[in-house]
Amino acid sequence: MEKIIVRGGRRLNGSVRVEGAKNAVLPVIAASILAQKGTSILYDVPALSDVYTICEVLKYLNVDTKIENKSIKVDATKTLETEAPFEAVRKMRASFLVMGPLLARVGHSRIALPGGCAIGSRPIDQHLKGFEAMGAEVTIGNGFIEASVKGRLKGTKIYLDFPSVGATENIMMAAVLAEGTTVMENVAQEPEIVCLANYLNAMGAKVRGAGTGTIRIEGVKELAGAEHTVIPDRIEAGTFMVGAAITGGNVLVEGAVSEHLRPLIAKMEEMGVEIIEEANGLRVIGPEELKPVDLKTMPHPGFPTDMQSQMMALLLQAKGTSVITETVFENRFMHVEEFRRMNGNIKIEGRAAIIEGPSKLQGAEVSATDLRAGASLILAGLVADGYTRVDELKHLDRGYVEFAEKLAALGADVERVKVQETVETEEQAETEEATVVKMKPKFA
Numbered sequence: 255m256e257k258i259i260v261r262g263g264r265r266l267n268g269s270v271r272v273e274g275a276k277n278a279v280l281p282v283i284a285a286s287i288l289a290q291k292g293t294s295i296l297y298d299v300p301a302l303s304d305v306y307t308i309c310e311v312l313k314y315l316n317v318d319t320k321i322e323n324k325s326i327k328v329d330a331t332k333t334l335e336t337e338a339p340f341e342a343v344r345k346m347r348a349s350f351l352v353m354g355p356l357l358a359r360v361g362h363s364r365i366a367l368p369g370g371c372a373i374g375s376r377p378i379d380q381h382l383k384g385f386e387a388m389g390a391e392v393t394i395g396n397g398f399i400e401a402s403v404k405g406r407l408k409g410t411k412i413y414l415d416f417p418s419v420g421a422t423e424n425i426m427m428a429a430v431l432a433e434g435t436t437v438m439e440n441v442a443q444e445p446e447i448v449c450l451a452n453y454l455n456a457m458g459a460k461v462r463g464a465g466t467g468t469i470r471i472e473g474v475k476e477l478a479g480a481e482h483t484v485i486p487d488r489i490e491a492g493t494f495m496v497g498a499a500i501t502g503g504n505v506l507v508e509g510a511v512s513e514h515l516r517p518l519i520a521k522m523e524e525m526g527v528e529i530i531e532e533a534n535g536l537r538v539i540g541p542e543e544l545k546p547v548d549l550k551t552m553p554h555p556g557f558p559t560d561m562q563s564q565m566m567a568l569l570l571q572a573k574g575t576s577v578i579t580e581t582v583f584e585n586r587f588m589h590v591e592e593f594r595r596m597n598g599n600i601k602i603e604g605r606a607a608i609i610e611g612p613s614k615l616q617g618a619e620v621s622a623t624d625l626r627a628g629a630s631l632i633l634a635g636l637v638a639d640g641y642t643r644v645d646e647l648k649h650l651d652r653g654y655v656e657f658a659e660k661l662a663a664l665g666a667d668v669e670r671v672k673v674q675e676t677v678e679t680e681e682q683a684e685t686e687e688a689t690v691v692k693m694k695p696k697f698a
């Protein structure tokens with residue numbers, strides 16, 4: 255079993271470069287399926303387990319991918335398969351994003367139902383509503399969702415009940431090859447949507463309005479592979495910004511785009527954190543004392559749910575009471591129990607978490623309940639007394655490249671180790687200690 259072990263007490267100093275965004279690269283790789291001719295080359299691709307997972311899904315669909323040095327070549331010119339089995343979809347819900355492109359290009363797709371996940375039930379009704387509105391017939395059975403259309407999908411007007419990021423992306427990818435014009439309303443406005451639209455347009459699509467509440471797509475007959483650079487990861491950037499703030503450090507987060515981080519910057523400044531825009535990123539300087547704030551997670555440009563647990567770690571260090579309300583996911587407070595193990599003073603009331611600070615955090619054995627929780631527990635460990643050991647790193651590896659190594663380069667006392675649990679009998683337990691072997695992360 256692997257763990258990250260942190261010893262609290264060091265300030266972060268120096269600079270760190272953010273990777274390409276996980277939540278942008280996954281839909282972009284899925285969109286590559288739409289290219290009937292030519293090869294796509296994507297740049298600034300992060301070495302995350304999720305990227306390998308989506309490439310595995312593409313392999314089932316007979317799409318070739320080749321990862322090389324932060325770039326990836328995607329060739330979708332062979333005859334496509336249209337079925338993605340559960341073993342491909344279970345690791346990552348974003349695998350479902352292949353449905354829109356398949357439906358658009360070959361008129362059929364059968365994808366295993368993604369199933370539940372640590373942060374809530376996460377239905378896909380809005381994706382399906384969009385496909386059906388464009389003329390697809392959707393059936394659900396035996397753990398699969400099957401969608402098919404005779405001929406091409408038809409452009410239409412679609413109003414989403416909620417600005418779902420995944421539904422906006424999936425429907426947008428379906429609509430680019432539809433006959434006629436599709437107008438999507440109440441859509442997600444996240445920077446990752448704009449990144450996807452730019453890639454689709456580079457492939458020959460006609461998408462307008464991405465980044466606003468209404469997207470208008472004129473369907474085209476064919477798309478070709480294109481080159482595209484993935485935007486910087488605003489959540490990884492935000493995580494390091496919190497790292498600087500929580501330790502009272504001074505860190506330049508290279509590649510952080512202030513426009514993408516407005517809600518986080520606003521809240522951190524309210525807390526007394528100094529954030530300076532520099533030519534190549536954002537400099538974050540932690541104050542001696544942090545002020546409490548209230549925040550509510552919302553679709554972009556509201557406060558991102560993917561930064562909720564990191565902000566909770568920070569608010570545990572603020573002097574006074576803060577309230578975080580989670581409105582995007584129904585069950586995204588699993589990390590609270592883990593923070594409590596570290597002596598964090600947090601109460602849950604429905605969708606709100608009430609945080610009393612400053613909590614004198616103590617190192618403890620904790621589990622990453624999801625990928626952001628993993629990062630947040632490590633952040634809390636940076637200021638806790640003694641050693642914090644975080645396990646379930648498979649979640650962390652979905653969203654962070656070399657997280658421990660990057661923190662160590664900023665001066666944190668942190669390392670990733672492999673713990674070989676060799677203890678088999680009680681007798682052995684008295685004589686043998688678990689062996690700790692330092693190792694590089696799996697996806698470096």
Ligand SMILES: CC(=O)N[C@H]1[C@@H](OP(=O)(O)OP(=O)(O)OC[C@H]2O[C@@H](n3ccc(=O)[nH]c3=O)[C@H](O)[C@@H]2O)O[C@H](CO)[C@@H](O)[C@@H]1O
Nearest residue numbers: 277348376377378379380381418419420421559560582583
């Ligand atoms: C790979 C990726 O980009 N993941 C991000 C994406 O996830 P994802 O695309 O899954 O998130 P959505 O925006 O779709 O989900 C937001 C909310 O809408 C609900 N919903 C969604 C679709 C649907 O058909 N029906 C429905 O009810 C979900 O259950 C959830 O409560 O956006 C989330 C919200 O910013 C982020 O936390 C995730 O990191």
Ligand SMILES: C=C(OP(=O)(O)O)C(=O)O
Nearest residue numbers: 277347348560625626653
């Ligand atoms: C919830 C997240 O991702 P996913 O939608 O891939 O589970 C996340 O990135 O925090």
